[in-house]
Amino acid sequence: MTADIVLPPIHRERLASGLQLIVAERPGIPLTAARIVLRGGASLDPARRCGLAHLAALACRRGTARWTGDQIDLAVESLGAELAAGVDEDGTYFGLSAPSEVLPRCLDLLADVVAAPRFPAREVERLKRREIAALAHDLDEPAVLADRAMLTAAYGEHPYGHPPEGRARDLLRVERKDVARFHAATFRPDGATLVVVGTVGAEEVLALVRRRFGGWRGGATELPAIDSPPSPRPVVLVVDKPDLSQVQVRIVSRGFARRSPDYYAGMVASAVLGGGFTSRLMEAIRVNRGLSYGVRSRFATSAAGGLFYASSFTKVETAAELFQVALDETARFCEEGPSAEELARTQSYLCGLFPLSLETHDQLAERISDLTLFGLSEDEITAFRGKVRAVTAEDCKRVAQAYFPVKDRLLVAVGPARAIARGLERFGPVEVVPARKVT
Amino acid sequence: MGSASKLKASPAGVLDVDAVRSATLPNGLRLRVLPERSAPTVSYYTFFQVGSRNERLGLTGISHLFEHMMFNGAAKYGPKAFDRVLEANGGHSNAYTSNDLTAYYEDFSAEALPTVVDLESDRMRSLRLTEEALEQEREVVKEERRLRTENSIFGLMEEQLEALVFLAHPYRWPVIGWMDDIERITRADCEAFFRTYYAPSNAAIYCVGDVDADATLALLAQSYGDIPRGPVPAPVPAGEPPQRGERRARVRYPAQAPALLAGWRGPPAQSPDAAALDLLQVCLAVGEASRLRRRLVVSAELAVSVTISWAWRIDPGVFFVFAELTPGVPLAKAEAALWQEIDRVASGGVTADEVRRARALLRSSVLHDLGTHHGVAHALGQSEALLSDFRQAGQALAQYAAVTPRDVKRVAREYLAPERRCVVELQPLSGKEATR
Numbered sequence: 050m051t052a053d054i055v056l057p058p059i060h061r062e063r064l065a066s067g068l069q070l071i072v073a074e075r076p077g078i079p080l081t082a083a084r085i086v087l088r089g090g091a092s093l094d095p096a097r098r099c100g101l102a103h104l105a106a107l108a109c110r111r112g113t114a115r116w117t118g119d120q121i122d123l124a125v126e127s128l129g130a131e132l133a134a135g136v137d138e139d140g141t142y143f144g145l146s147a148p149s150e151v152l153p154r155c156l157d158l159l160a161d162v163v164a165a166p167r168f169p170a171r172e173v174e175r176l177k178r179r180e181i182a183a184l185a186h187d188l189d190e191p192a193v194l195a196d197r198a199m200l201t202a203a204y205g206e207h208p209y210g211h212p213p214e215g216r217a218r219d220l221l222r223v224e225r226k227d228v229a230r231f232h233a234a235t236f237r238p239d240g241a242t243l244v245v246v247g248t249v250g251a252e253e254v255l256a257l258v259r260r261r262f263g264g265w266r267g268g269a270t271e272l273p274a275i276d277s278p279p280s281p282r283p284v285v286l287v288v289d290k291p292d293l294s295q296v297q298v299r300i301v302s303r304g305f306a307r308r309s310p311d312y313y314a315g316m317v318a319s320a321v322l323g324g325g326f327t328s329r330l331m332e333a334i335r336v337n338r339g340l341s342y343g344v345r346s347r348f349a350t351s352a353a354g355g356l357f358y359a360s361s362f363t364k365v366e367t368a369a370e371l372f373q374v375a376l377d378e379t380a381r382f383c384e385e386g387p388s389a390e391e392l393a394r395t396q397s398y399l400c401g402l403f404p405l406s407l408e409t410h411d412q413l414a415e416r417i418s419d420l421t422l423f424g425l426s427e428d429e430i431t432a433f434r435g436k437v438r439a440v441t442a443e444d445c446k447r448v449a450q451a452y453f454p455v456k457d458r459l460l461v462a463v464g465p466a467r468a469i470a471r472g473l474e475r476f477g478p479v480e481v482v483p484a485r486k487v488t
Numbered sequence: 489m490g491s492a493s494k495l496k497a498s499p500a501g502v503l504d505v506d507a508v509r510s511a512t513l514p515n516g517l518r519l520r521v522l523p524e525r526s527a528p529t530v531s532y533y534t535f536f537q538v539g540s541r542n543e544r545l546g547l548t549g550i551s552h553l554f555e556h557m558m559f560n561g562a563a564k565y566g567p568k569a570f571d572r573v574l575e576a577n578g579g580h581s582n583a584y585t586s587n588d589l590t591a592y593y594e595d596f597s598a599e600a601l602p603t604v605v606d607l608e609s610d611r612m613r614s615l616r617l618t619e620e621a622l623e624q625e626r627e628v629v630k631e632e633r634r635l636r637t638e639n640s641i642f643g644l645m646e647e648q649l650e651a652l653v654f655l656a657h658p659y660r661w662p663v664i665g666w667m668d669d670i671e672r673i674t675r676a677d678c679e680a681f682f683r684t685y686y687a688p689s690n691a692a693i694y695c696v697g698d699v700d701a702d703a704t705l706a707l708l709a710q711s712y713g714d715i716p717r718g719p720v721p722a723p724v725p726a727g728e729p730p731q732r733g734e735r736r737a738r739v740r741y742p743a744q745a746p747a748l749l750a751g752w753r754g755p756p757a758q759s760p761d762a763a764a765l766d767l768l769q770v771c772l773a774v775g776e777a778s779r780l781r782r783r784l785v786v787s788a789e790l791a792v793s794v795t796i797s798w799a800w801r802i803d804p805g806v807f808f809v810f811a812e813l814t815p816g817v818p819l820a821k822a823e824a825a826l827w828q829e830i831d832r833v834a835s836g837g838v839t840a841d842e843v844r845r846a847r848a849l850l851r852s853s854v855l856h857d858l859g860t861h862h863g864v865a866h867a868l869g870q871s872e873a874l875l876s877d878f879r880q881a882g883q884a885l886a887q888y889a890a891v892t893p894r895d896v897k898r899v900a901r902e903y904l905a906p907e908r909r910c911v912v913e914l915q916p917l918s919g920k921e922a923t924r
Contacts, residue, residue: 077526078502078859080852122776127841129848131775148852175789182792182814185744189641292742292917295634325580326559326571336568339627342635362635394576401578401597404529408860 067239081247091213100215111172195297281459289466296464302454304355314444369472386446505882516689530697531861538685549665563614652910687718743916757800770846837897
């Protein structure tokens with residue numbers, strides 16, 4: 050597990066329009082993954098129009114100059130393919146997974162969907178209604194509610210401070226012309242990347258992509274730079290859902306951007322604290338106390354900043370205990386850092402697990418395209434093990450002290466406020482909001 | 489059923505079951521090894537032929553609770569050692585319990601194989617079941633039940649539906665068990681459970697990846713050969729009286745909108761109709777061009793989502809349709825549209841194009857599943873557990889190729905008849921009603 054990861058040969062090319070192509074030819078199951086990533090994503094949502102980028106991505110496949118939305122659905126699925134569209138805070142994505150023999154036809158559809166959507170008003174209005182209805186259903190998912198509340202409370206007014214799916218009240222304001230304008234301004238080939246991975250000949254794919262995507266132009270305006278986000282507000286946010294018998298818990302602090310030099314040390318430190326089944330949090334919360342079924346910590350890293358957070362859940366009666374145990378363990382880790390055995394075990398675990406996350410063509414295409422969004426190359430993949438192995442106990446301790454939630458931290462609890470709010474006062478000023486105010 | 493030859497004619501890279509080396513040890517343990525060298529990793533699955541169908545009232549949930557106990561130490565590797573040793577060797581593990589089976593897996597770099605075999609054989613030979621570990625896992629499982637059932641709308645509805653579909657069969661109770669039973673299970677229950685259901689005679693091992701078949705079979709024989717065979721498990725009471733009319737239940741719970749869960753008892757996995765129902769599932773609810781999505785979500789906007797779950801089981805399982813309605817839509821209206829669409833298939837059938845679309849999507853899905861060592865090992869184990877033959881894992885595409893539009897219509901008419909359906913309605917409570 051010390052060996053470098055070996056990738057299939059990577060072919061790259063940049064079209065005159067600026068579109069970057071990356072093709073990796075791989076043997077195996079006769080499927081191919083193609084993924085387009087465009088810069089921007091939900092962080093480009095205008096004020097009072099949260100969810101516009103998301104809606105635009107979905108609306109792209111609802112009709113082009115050549116095909117109606119229904120025809121696109123039928124064509125894609127009849128070929129045995131899947132076409133997904135979505136956004137996160139930094140990018141807009143179109144992911145295609147198809148039998149290799151139908152790739153030419155699928156790329157044809159993909160190019161049309163990305164570069165030439167027509168946004169029929171009827172379809173945009175219908176999608177809007179569906180997305181608003183879907184957001185209402187999110188209120189019934191305690192874990193989704195906790196994540197949404199966390200994002201908003203942690204980032205505040207920053208462009209990362211709203212869920213990529215948007216807010217119902219904002220989506221109501223979006224009109225067809227907003228969607229069309231957003232597409233015209235932000236869907237641009239320069240800065241976009243198309244990654245193709247599968248049992249396909251690289252030359253053949255490159256030729257195909259040149260033909261299909263060669264005519265794509267657009268997006269004249271420069272995308273705005275995103276400032277680094279502020280630190281999360283140090284409060285205890287109780288999202289009141291009186292009916293729950295189990296509380297969803299999030300413990301949050303400021304993290305770092307994906308390109309931060311602390312990235313690998315942070316990943317290792319977080320894995321020791323709250324990664325796999327043997328992490329400190331898992332042992333303290335699940336194994337020693339039976340307080341929860343699961344607990345995890347992670348750094349969520351974006352282009353302009355990031356968060357560290359631990360997430361778990363426990364019955365109403367033990368919500369304060371779980372917070373206390375998690376915070377105590379975190380503080381202890383910041384003082385001690387990992388033991389030599391913990392560090393070595395965690396490094397082996399991360400290095401062993403990594404190739405399994407690249408096994409399918411879709412996984413590799415996603416990994417490479419995500420890296421391009423941060424201006425990183427696939428060297429990050431091949432050098433992964435070396436970088437993880439190079440992290441020292443001292444590095445872990447340093448990043449833990451810099452980022453883990455010890456002093457300034459945001460706590461989020463979704464559950465019955467009447468039963469839990471008072472018990473959480475010892476962690477800081479408590480703010481109670483009803484669940485319906487979160488979306 | 490289709491013939492195996494069709495699969496052989498399909499593109500290279502799809503599962504070749506003839507390459508699986510198999511053996512059965514004198515203690516009954518079945519060994520299946522498939523060398524596959526595309527990546528330097530190995531997936532190692534252990535399947536035990538026990539699930540909630542082998543339980544009885546009063547001890548529901550023991551299969552699943554027991555699965556948790558398997559990670560709490562044995563004679564050689566004590567408490568907390570299993571995952572530590574595995575992770576230190578660059579591997580990871582998990583497990584799941586279903587109605588029919590319990591499966592454990594490890595995915596790891598090939599050089600860790602001897603360690604994994606040592607860990608797995610240690611716990612099959614000499615698991616330590618302590619009171620302390622049982623009490624702790626009991627609390628963990630109760631949290632799992634709170635997460636997946638008691639605080640989940642779908643979980644609440646699913647539990648009601650299974651109890652409607654089955655009157656007599658053990659599929660009636662949830663895999664995680666009733667809360668009272670989880671409280672009641674004792675260490676002695678666990679000991680007896682282990683002796684019977686975790687004996688090598690009730691288990692099979694699937695090892696797929698960068699391994700040498702002969703050396704691996706020898707290693708397995710050496711590591712597991714001394715574990716004694718167990719008693720023959722008690723037969724499962726598989727009877728179920730015929731259903732003579734619709735059955736209905738209502739869940740009242742705080743929610744933004746109503747939801748609908750309908751279910752019909754289908755055929756057992758062994759039936760050729762199981763594959764026809766896979767195609768029906770895709771025609772009805774997989775993909776944007778499926779009938780229910782087009783009608784309920786797109787054109788009439790009655791629902792935000794509609795999904796079908798049809799999982800093959802040893803005994804007749806359930807064909808579920810779940811729809812989350814658009815806020816404000818009356819349940820009766822969505823229900824009427826759903827019944828109308830199902831009736832349209834049952835009386836008018838589906839077109840050849842619809843079946844072609846379904847086959848194409850299923851083929852891609854099978855290829856996806858067989859694209860990793862993990863997926864192949866699981867497919868072999870699941871086929872043997874449900875169909876008594878791991879070779880069936882290579883038959884899926886041939887089975888789908890053999891299903892005709894007429895078969896799809898017939899299974900819709902036969903299994904999804906109105907008098908055979910069970911319905912669970914979610915009736916949303918407003919916040920005020922809920923806090924009273």
